[in-house]
Amino acid sequence: MTARQQIKTYPGVPYPMGVSVTRDGRLNFAAALRTKEECGVLLYLKDRGAPVRLPFHMGKKVGNIYCLQVDGLTGSDFKYNFYAGDEVITDPYAAVIYGNEKWGRRVSPALKGGICAEGFDWGEDRPPMTPLSDSILYLLHVRGFTRHISSGVEHKGTYAGIMEKIPYLKELGITAVELMPSCEFLELEREKRQEPTMEEAKKRYMEDPEAEETPRINYWGYKEGYYFAPKFSYAASDHPAEEFKSLVKALHAAGIELIMQFYFPPSVKQTYILEVIRHWVLEYHVDGFHLLGMKVPVVLLATEPMLGNTKLFCEEMPCGDIYENGETPVYKNLASYNDSFLYPMRGFLKGDENMLPSVLSCLKRNPSQAGVINYITNYSGFSLADLVSYDGKHNEENGEDNRDGSDSNFSWNCGAEGKTRKKAVLRLRRRQMKNAMLLLLTAQGTPMIVSGDEFGFSHRGNNNPYCQDNAVNWLDWRLAEENGDFLAFVKSAVAIRKAHPILHCPEELTMLDYLSCGFPDLSYHGEEAWKLRTDRQSRIAGLMYCGSYAKRNRQEDDESFYIAYNMHWEEHDFALPALPEGRTWMRILDTFEEETAEKETEKDAAVRAAENTSDGLGTGPKDQGESETAEAYGGEGKHTRVPGRSIRILVSRGQALPQKQAGPSGSRSRKADVKEDAKRPGRGKARASRPLAGPEKDRPDEIQKAGPKDSE
Known part of the structure; x- marks a missing residue:
């Protein structure tokens, strides 16, 4: 008995496309083909040379979709393609493609489609659906x-x-x-x-006219x-x-x-x-x-x-x-x-x-x-x-x-x-x-x-x-x-x-104190608290995220954060918003910290800590990812000095924020003030700038100080 005689065909259904297994175990083939020539399925059976041709006229057609069903085959028995006249067509709906199994090797003259093995055990698989x-x-x-x-x-x-x-x-x-x-x-x-020149094209042809x-x-x-x-x-x-x-x-x-x-x-x-x-x-x-x-x-x-x-x-x-x-x-x-x-x-x-x-x-x-x-x-x-x-x-x-x-x-x-x-x-x-x-x-x-x-x-x-x-x-x-x-x-x-939902809120922050807690959810600061220059020359910004507007574990208020961004090549003093009594700003991450640890002596470290640390320190519990050493800043009028080209993250630690705390202007609900002012604030002024225009014109302080002693 020939392979063709062993395979029984029946009218198919036009959906799903490609190859699918019906309830009674048959294979349904469906293909969208725009042709007036004979078309059908090519079955490549194991241990057989020429493929078996199954014309679609033995099935039926719905619109431009030809379909038929086949009995007597399992997924491991065959590979397949479609044909229309003399053209061999690889199924764009094929669940597996054969002929390109090895990376970077030439494919066989015609790719072939296949079907997946049934019965994969998904067990208790559930999508995480992470927001x-x-x-x-x-x-x-x-x-x-x-x-x-x-x-x-x-x-x-x-x-x-x-x-x-x-x-x-x-x-x-x-x-x-x-x-x-x-x-x-x-x-x-x-x-x-x-595109080769005439001389290059002529030389290439003379060397090997049939070269691929x-x-x-x-x-x-x-x-x-x-x-x-x-x-x-x-x-x-x-x-x-x-x-x-x-x-x-x-x-x-x-x-x-x-x-x-x-x-x-x-x-x-x-x-x-x-x-x-x-x-x-x-x-x-x-x-x-x-x-x-x-x-x-x-x-x-x-x-x-x-x-x-x-x-x-x-x-x-x-x-x-x-x-x-x-x-x-x-x-x-x-x-x-x-x-x-x-x-x-x-x-x-x-x-x-x-x-x-x-x-x-x-x-x-x-x-x-x-x-x-x-x-x-x-x-x-x-x-x-x-x-x-x-x-x-x-x-x-x-x-x-x-x-x-x-x-x-x-x-x-x-x-x-x-x-x-x-x-x-x-x-x-x-x-x-x-x-x-x-x-x-x-x-x-x-x-x-x-x-x-x-x-x-x-x-x-x-x-x-x-x-x-x-x-x-x-x-x-x-x-x-x-x-x-x-x-x-x-x-x-x-x-x-x-660990802190205030740093990745579900919706955009409003910059309003809609909880009447004395702080908006997000506020901008600079060398003066509650004021930020946004003119062309400004390269610094201090952002405060108030933790009262986000819940940790859906229960307690998150902590508040102050993130100081200094992309200027000079160091700057950032003014810190005054916190309620009992709370302090703690430094938990600093992009300049490693360099400081490499360069400074114990005496230098003590001087720096004395400059930046306020009275009434409070470390508070350390969250995952936070630095073991943290400097504290507290009280009104305090600043943190941030080196050039660095970012510092501070977190508010201590007792919980009171529900009714007046903001810096005494208002209960207001947008944070962003002051666009070309003049430098007098408070917390950075050291005098030298005539340096940035990376596109001059090199930074670190490189200028290094001098010619460093070699490639």
């Missing part, structure tokens, strides 16, 4: 995250490798992992080359793919679907969500995109999606009832078209994901003028209908270490004569381009990296950290490493130990943010 306000996102590339030999995992560069790193993610404080494209795509592409272009790797995967199938070469086993499900299940057990990135070019139909998202939610329990592309149907997806608890991120969220009459969502699952945070913060970080108004807006921004995803680095552009080490891009390894990648990086090398041994430069870079992390983690939106930034991984100045499947992109985990002090700092900053 956006409580989320810490972590962007990673499946292959690059653990491919390096230093990763210490058994299954390098795979979904299983990520599972082995879950304890690290938990320790870091991550609540959601965002995967760069992880559906099946063809990574081998023709190499991009500059050298393929290159599309490492990132932002291209059209097979969106229903997880990427086979990212699996350690021969069962990518099951391994991906195991990853989701393991992350959920650790309280971590999984967000997937998808890039959809304009040619992809909008209804197909909706089916893709539904598939990954139902089949893989994925928690959210970052959608990239010019024609993503955001409103369609955002209003789909099935996705009401699924996080959806896109460049701009059109809330006016999604929510009627200003309504707010029951579960805030939508967020805008763009560079609006990145550029102002980078400019502020390197000391550009006229950045403060935009920075204050970014720190406060937190709309009620949709969240905002904040980041200071992303997969494209400089890594955090490169942001403070390079003035310009160095993309020569990409083979495009350094023409690719953005020229607008808003970066500053701190006095030396690339690698250096100058201690002053290295100290400043380390401090700038800490400043960048605190700018990100003290903003009210949802922070996104790029994998490797937490321990100073560098792409060697390449701001567009889309084709680098090597150590340029593979995380070097030895840096986690070499830069352990910085990694510990990041962990502390994340822990402080997570």
Whole structure:
């Protein structure tokens, strides 16, 4: 009996698309084909040469969808394609894609589809559904995250490798992992080359007229793919679907969500995109999606009832078209994901003028209908270490004569381009990296950290490493130990943010004292309390967050915070708002603290402590992430002196704030005053400024003091 005679066919149903198993165990094939030629299914059976052809006319057609059912097969017996005339078509709905199982190798002449094994044991799996306000996102590339030999995992560069790193993610404080494209795509592409001259073209032809272009790797995967199938070469086993499900299940057990990135070019139909998202939610329990592309149907997806608890991120969220009459969502699952945070913060970080108004807006921004995803680095552009080490891009390894990648990086090398041994430069870079992390983690939106930034991984100045499947992109985990002090700092900053709800509120703060407690929820300060200069030359800001407006564990008031941002190259005195009797400001985190510990003698430390410490010290209980040593500041008219290019976090400790405490102007309900004044306040004046215009013109104090003794 032939294979064709063993297979029985029946009329099919037009939905779901692709291949599905019916209740009676048959396989239903459905394909949308616009053709007048004969079309059908090609079955590639085990141990058989030519495929079995099953024409669709044996089934039925609904609209442009052809369908038929097959009896006598199981999922492990076959692979399949569709055909229309002489054209072989790989099913865009295939749950598994065969023919591209090994990363970076040429695919077979035609990819083939397959189906997933049934019966995955999800157990008690439940989505964490972490609110956006409580989320810490972590962007990673499946292959690059653990491919390096230093990763210490058994299954390098795979979904299983990520599972082995879950304890690290938990320790870091991550609540959601965002995967760069992880559906099946063809990574081998023709190499991009500059158009050859006539002489070069003639020489190439004379040497080998039939030579093929050298393929290159599309490492990132932002291209059209097979969106229903997880990427086979990212699996350690021969069962990518099951391994991906195991990853989701393991992350959920650790309280971590999984967000997937998808890039959809304009040619992809909008209804197909909706089916893709539904598939990954139902089949893989994925928690959210970052959608990239010019024609993503955001409103369609955002209003789909099935996705009401699924996080959806896109460049701009059109809330006016999604929510009627200003309504707010029951579960805030939508967020805008763009560079609006990145550029102002980078400019502020390197000391550009006229950045403060935009920075204050970014720190406060937190709309009620949709969240905002904040980041200071992303997969494209400089890594955090490169942001403070390079003035310009160095993309020569990409083979495009350094023409690719953005020229607008808003970066500053701190006095030396690339690698250096100058201690002053290295100290400043380390401090700038800490400043960048605190700018990100003290903003009210949802922070996104790029994998490797937490321990100073560098792409060697390449701001567009889309084709680098090597150590340029593979995380070097030895840096986690070499830069352990910085990694510990990041962990502390994340822990402080997570422990205090006033630092990540569900909605935007109002800057009003609507509790009549004497303090607004957010207020701005500078060299004078309750007054902040926002003119072009101002590079400092003190933000007070009143803990009475947030509850810890939904019971007790949170503590109040004062965050002093000084991105000027000179030190400044920050005026501290007077606290009620019995409370003091305690310093818990400082980006300059490590340098102070390295340089100052015991006598210097005693003098500094005497200058900054008030009478009536009170340490109070120490929360997770806070420094063991804390200076206290209390009473009216007190200041904290913050060194140039550094950030200091103070917390209010002591007895609880009284319910009726008059504010600085005696008002019970008012907006914090922001004074735009070109004149320097007389109170708490910083030391006289020298003629220094910032990183774009001169080098900072640390480098000027280092002199020529430091060598490369």
